[in-house]
Amino acid sequence: MPHVTFIHGIANKPPKEKLLENWEAYLAQGGLDLAAGGVSTSMVYWADVMYAEPVAPDADFESVEEGLGTAATDEELAWVEDLPAKEKAFVESFREKLGFDIESPEGDHYAPPPLEGNEDELEALNFEAIPLPWFIKRRVMKALLKDVHHYLFNAKFSPRPGEEYQVQDHIRRLFVDQLKQDTANREGPHVVVSHSMGTVISYDCLKNVPDCPSISAYMTVGSPLGISEVHDNFKPNYDKRDAFPSDRVAGDWVNVYDRLDPVAFDARIKNDYQKGGNQVVIDEKVRNSGKWRHSSYKYYGQQALCNHLSKLLTL
Amino acid sequence: MAGNIKGLLDQIDAAARAYDVTEIEIISRKLVEHVRENIATHPKSFVKELKIALGTFDRPRAEELCSKLAVHLRSRATPYPFAESKTILSTLRRKRYFDLIIEVADVLIQTGQDEPNIRRQYAQAMLDLGYITAGLGVLQILEQDCLEEDNDVELAETRGLMGRARKQMYMDAAADKRPGVIIRQRLEDAVSDYAGVYAAKQDHIWHGINTVALLERAKRDKMPLSKGFPNATTTAKTILKRITSKKKTDLWDYATAGEACLALKDYPQALEWILKYTQENKYADSFEYASTLRQFEEVWKLDDDKKEHAQILHLLRAALLRQEGGRVEIENPTRNLATAAALEADKQFEQILGKERYKTFQWYRMGLDRAAGVAQICDRAGNGCGSGFLIRGADVHPSIEQKWVVVTNAHVISNDLAEQSSMPAALPADEVRIRFEAKDPNKEFEVDKILFSSPRTELDCTILSLQSLVEHENPYPIAKRLPLVGKNQRVYVIGHPRGGGLCYSIDDNLLLDHEKPKVHYRAPTEGGSSGSPVFNQQWDLLALHHAGGMNMERLNGKAGTYPANEGLYFQNILDAVAAKLG
Incomplete structure (x- = not known):
């Protein structure tokens, strides 16, 4: 039976089962009904490592799916103060790249007009140009900064009294254990589908964790993997000519992006993750609706994404 | 206890x-046995159990529970609690088990639970089953009781139902072409019932909109009514104004506003309201959408040939098919398929629907498209004996030269004498006539030869070629895998139910289990005849429908039986063809 292992992205999420159910429903909206095609699924859920409790299952996903609209996700950056110098330097550099310290020209609720011209011509997405209100952009970028830092630098974090995690160690284990469970006694293709920060975690595990099982194919969606501050901090050293996780991904890697997704900063990644010097990652552009282009549900509702996933699963 | x-x-x-x-x-x-046996003595637990049975279309379990309730009621010293009694009846009603409502309500009333709501639901079930006179009789007594008890709420509901009974009498009489004077009186009585309630209190918009619908119908049928009834247009405007000024609107308000716009001939607005109505699918079920569709087709006489009507009708049908237990009947397939295809291609309509609803519409349209390949298998006299469907010859086996071949059950067509002498008896190939209603209902095809056959005890399948070419496009994609069990998966059976009458029905079924080659599923109503194609949720051909029964043996080594329909997994049929033809 074919299988998809999902891993979610930045910010808080509804409970695991609900999140999985939602993602399956979004894909079905896009034309890919996994259960109808006999495809089983699982979710690597790590929101509870970073947040005290999940978002209410019946919350309005349009606004809160990525933690938007909830005051709790407007991260304070006090945690930066006590970091070692090297990590602080990373945060500063990443912060500058994300650009969220820039003052809004027209106040916090100002949203720039939609971009004119060809989105594809953008080299990298500029914070000021993202057509979202300033306060929302800042929340997203702060959440991204925190999640990326805590993961890449294996920070200690306590989401609830009495529980403390080494973030990278713990989430790597969650991912690898789920993959081991999903690959045991299974026939048919096994695909990892990751969104947002989940693409950083899944890539890191597939590339760098020795006991991570192999999979048939890989899909990244709305990924920040193209940002140099991210790939430069993968351990061991990142080398773009050999960055494709060939040892554990037997087939294709499809990367789906929207040029106005503020998290998929440097959206096209085939140049950054080559296989023996060849650009083999399939970068697939989609155009999500509305202003908030990072939503998993908008991506999963895209027919192009569903067609790729269907092919990866040999449906 | x-x-x-x-x-x-x-x-x-x-x-x-x-x-x-x-x-x-x-x-x-x-x-466990003790609790099961005495479940009716715990009203709340009973309601819960009943809802589980109805949620999985488990009719025998629902019957068993209702029988246990009846036994308990007869031995009970006090009337059954009203709240649960009401819920039991309304829950049965949502699944259209009207006969069980009558069975339960009758005993409830006899044993002292004779609140007006219970009697009204009892009468309503009679109307739903077509026992109009009996239902009206119960309602007339109830009307008097409500008047004596000053129960205005129930009085309004009762009179509304009386209007519904008389409306049905009018429609039946009109359909039978009874003398004008009789028909006119029935229509006038129905309008009086609805209009009286609405005139007393304009909060009763359901009665108001039915008044409007019948007044418009009278106009359309050129049926002059007595003076003194309200003006349909003014009433429709008042109702619309009332709904738009409401702080909180509900599902029925949307449907009612849609009807009001029909009366005002404002079709774009009617479509807007019906869009809202179909969007609230979390709070509606197939029963609601089916009722509205019936009202629009039968009372308002919306016509698929008119684009603005077709938009509303197809939208409702799409919503109906999307709901659990939905059943869409296609009486004029050529026209329905054509109008739905035209709407799908209409950019303006796509914009009105918005992305998600358009996808639902596309999904429904694809289902209609699948119906185009469904065949009716008839004997020489033209009597329907089963269904079949077209599939590309090359998809069955590379050696098959014919572009299209027909698949049906071996117990429908077979040259094997054993199949012809079993019950039901298969027709020999040379006695068969095949029709494709969605193409040309008057054209009949004869069998050229049987290419493959597997007896009813095995794969119950016959694949045959036709003597003349059939024009067909869009081959069915064939599902490569079985759907997952336990994920609330639905399968759809398209067939010619009960051998004729309606052209096609598309039935939503809940997938119960599978064990190759058998696939089990269950629908709330009977439907789908032998030889029908069974599709998964993505409209890929999954199985060949061949049987159904109340006591199907469970699969995968599970003990006991259950009510189920059974199909044969099509990939297994293809494997068998490959094994035979090489």
Whole structure:
């Protein structure tokens, strides 16, 4: 039976089962009904490592799916103060790249007009140009900064009294254990589908964790993997000519992006993750609706994404 | 009862203290059996059990529960609690088990639970089953009681139902072409019932909109009514204004506003309201959408040939098919398929629907498209004996030269004498006539030869070629895998139910289980005849429907039987063809 292992992205999420159910429903909206095609699924859920409790299952996903609209996700950056110098330097550099310290020209609720011209011509997405209100952009970028830092630098974090995690160690284990469970006694293709920060975690595990099982194919969606501050901090050293996780991904890697997704900063990644010097990652552009282009549900509702996933699963 | 439970629990406790696992299991089974047997004595638990049975279309379990309730009611000293009685009847109603409502309501009333709501639901079930006179009789007595008790709420509901009964009498009489004077009186009585309630209190918009619908119908049927009835247009405007000024609107308000716009001939607005109505699918079920569709087709006489009507009708049908237990009937397939295809291609309509609803519409349209390949298998006299469907010859086996071949059951067509002498008897190939209603209902095809056949005890399948070419496009994609069980998966059966009458029906079924080559599924109503294609949720061909029954043996080694339909997994049929033809 074919299988998809999902891993979610930045910010808080509804409970695991609900999140999985939602993602399956979004894909079905896009034309890919996994259960109808006999495809089983699982979710690597790590929101509870970073947040005290999940978002209410019946919350309005349009606004809160990525933690938007909830005051709790407007991260304070006090945690930066006590970091070692090297990590602080990373945060500063990443912060500058994300650009969220820039003052809004027209106040916090100002949203720039939609971009004119060809989105594809953008080299990298500029914070000021993202057509979202300033306060929302800042929340997203702060959440991204925190999640990326805590993961890449294996920070200690306590989401609830009495529980403390080494973030990278713990989430790597969650991912690898789920993959081991999903690959045991299974026939048919096994695909990892990751969104947002989940693409950083899944890539890191597939590339760098020795006991991570192999999979048939890989899909990244709305990924920040193209940002140099991210790939430069993968351990061991990142080398773009050999960055494709060939040892554990037997087939294709499809990367789906929207040029106005503020998290998929440097959206096209085939140049950054080559296989023996060849650009083999399939970068697939989609155009999500509305202003908030990072939503998993908008991506999963895209027919192009569903067609790729269907092919990866040999449906 | 409680004493028995306590006694059993004490026994389990004692067994647990003695670490006697076997004894614990034996007593636990007794406890489960005891609770099952006496479920009706716990009204809340009973309602819960009934909802589970109805949620999985488990009709025998629902019947069993209703019988247990009836037995309990007869031995009960006090009337059954009103709240649960009401819920039991309304829950049965949502699944259209009207006969069970009558069975239960009758005993409820006899044993003292004769609140107006219970009697009204009793009468309503009679109307739903077509016992109009009996239902009206119960309602007339109830009307008097409500008047005596000053129960205005129930009085309004009762009179509304009386209007509905008389409306049905009018429609039946009109359909039978009875003398004008009789028909006119029935229509006038129906309008009086609805209009009277609405005139007394304009909060009763359901009665108001039915008044409007019937007045418009009278105009359309050129049926002059007595003076003194309100003006349809003014009433429609008042209703619309009332709904738009409401702080909180509900599902029925949307449908009612849609009807008001029909009266005002404002079709774009009617479509807007129906869009809202179909969007609230979390709060609606197939029963609601089916009722509205019926009202629009039968009373308002919306016509698929008019684009603005077709938009509304197809939208409702799409919403209906998307709901659990939905059943869409296609009486004029050529026209329905064509109008739905035209709407799908209409960019303006796509914009009105918005992305998600357009996808639902596309999904529904794809289902209609699948109906185009469904065949009716008839004997020489033209009597329907089963269904079949077209599939590309090359998809069955590379050696098959014919572009299209027909698949049906071996118990429908077979040259094997054993199949012809079993019950039901298969037709020999040379006695068969095949029609494709969605193409040309008057054209009949004859069988050229049988290419493959597997008896009813195995794959119950016959694949045959036709003597003349059939024009067809869009081959069915064939599902490569079975759907997952336990994920609320639906399968759709398209066939010619009951051998004729309606051209096609598309039935939503809940997938129950599968064990190659058998696939089990269940629908709330009977439907789909032998030889029908069974599709998964993505409209890929999954199985060949071949049987159904109340006592199907469960699959995967599970003990016992259950009500189920059974199809044969099409990939297994293809494997068998490959094994035979090489």
